[in-house]
Amino acid sequence: YRAAHSFFTREEAGDGEGEASTLGLYIWGGREMPGGDSALGTTKTTNRLLKFVMTAEIEGKVEDWKEGGHWVPVATTSAETADPALSAGPVGRSDHTGVLYTDPATGKEHFLVYGGRLVEPTSGAAVAAGSNGTSSRSSRSKGSGGQMAREVYDDMWSLDLDTMVWTLLYAGGEKDGGPPARFLHASSILMEEEGGEKGVKVVVCGGLTFFGNS
Secondary structure, X not given: OEEOOEXXXXXXXXOOOOOOOEEEEEXXXXXXXXXXXXXXXXXXXXXXXXXXXXXEEEOOEEXXXXXXXXXXXXXXXXXXXXXXXXXXXXXXXXXXXXXEEEOOOOOOEEEEEEOOEEEEEOOOOEEOOOOOOOOOOOOOOEEOOOOEEEEEOOOEEEEEOOOOEXXXXXXXXXXXXXXOOOEOOXXXXXXXXXXXXXXXXXXXXXXXXXXXXX
């Protein structure tokens, strides 16, 4: 089971020549919990991309899923290879925003992820720390067993849906004039044209920081 994730749909070409296009449904990020109840086991923040399919290839043959469909993982890579910690794209998070947009210059579709928070169970005096080190304002709290450690992010990533490659667009940092790290916010895409050139702007509104409302 997964909660506090983002999802998007996109039109996809059929598998064979002449086949009709289909609507692909994807979810990314969020908190995974066994049985839909955190009391049944560990709740973990994830960065997996999943796709809902009506059929699946099993041991070399295609079998229909009798319950209507199934979620399967989609492999992604990252263009940020200089830092090994960034090789898998954005770290797992929940309560972020994910929006779909089309690059006016290339016509390619991208999935944009901004902000969010890390929510992990702790043991003993563990301290939460992001694995990408890009968060400019993060909350770090010590906790005993059963408590939750949190870190808030302000980085921005774009996933090319043709190549499934993540690109880091903004590493975060209020010193650069960026907004404070946040979660439970809203984001939207604005397509603008200026001087004959089309561009994309991201608008972020509201949300929570570790220090209160934003």
